Amino acid sequence: MKSGVVVGAAIVRAGKLLAQQRAWPADADGKWELPGGRVEAGESDVDGLARECAEELGVAVTVGARVGADVDLPGGKVLRIYAAGLADDGEEPRAVEHRALRWLDVSELDGLDWLPADRILLPDLRALLTGR
Numbered sequence: 001m002k003s004g005v006v007v008g009a010a011i012v013r014a015g016k017l018l019a020q021q022r023a024w025p026a027d028a029d030g031k032w033e034l035p036g037g038r039v040e041a042g043e044s045d046v047d048g049l050a051r052e053c054a055e056e057l058g059v060a061v062t063v064g065a066r067v068g069a070d071v072d073l074p075g076g077k078v079l080r081i082y083a084a085g086l087a088d089d090g091e092e093p094r095a096v097e098h099r100a101l102r103w104l105d106v107s108e109l110d111g112l113d114w115l116p117a118d119r120i121l122l123p124d125l126r127a128l129l130t131g132r
């Protein structure tokens, strides 16, 4: 069984949150999530997040504070979100492995078809965007 920590980046630029749309597996195809993935053995959360963002988006990120609490995932994993920013605001992230990317303003958060664990974190993501 795969267990461990899945880190996700809540990347904010100019008041908008970056979300990405999965292409796989079949039951997650079309669902939205935050950039990230599993932390590898011997890797810190921050290093894992930076690696996953480079792989998935083709950009460097700076990692800040935790957002919300860990959310349990199937198979004994947890989802752990960190606030993040683009290291270079002028560099545009690309959907390297995903169907699409979107920059969401706070009014658009609820309307997306998120993975279930991400939906639990929406109040925390809203607070991150509004500063409240």
Ligand SMILES: Nc1nc2c([nH]c(=O)n2[C@H]2C[C@H](O)[C@@H](COP(=O)(O)OP(=O)(O)OP(=O)(O)O)O2)c(=O)[nH]1
Pocket: 006, 007, 008, 032, 033, 034, 035, 036, 037, 038, 039, 073, 079, 115, 116, 117, 118
């Ligand atoms: N990256 C990411 N994964 C999420 C989020 N929410 C959520 O439930 N997950 C789940 C989906 C997957 O079961 C798992 C991470 O899978 P992944 O495919 O992104 O990670 P990975 O590249 O390390 O792949 P793997 O080794 O687990 O196959 O966490 C999220 O916001 N971002």
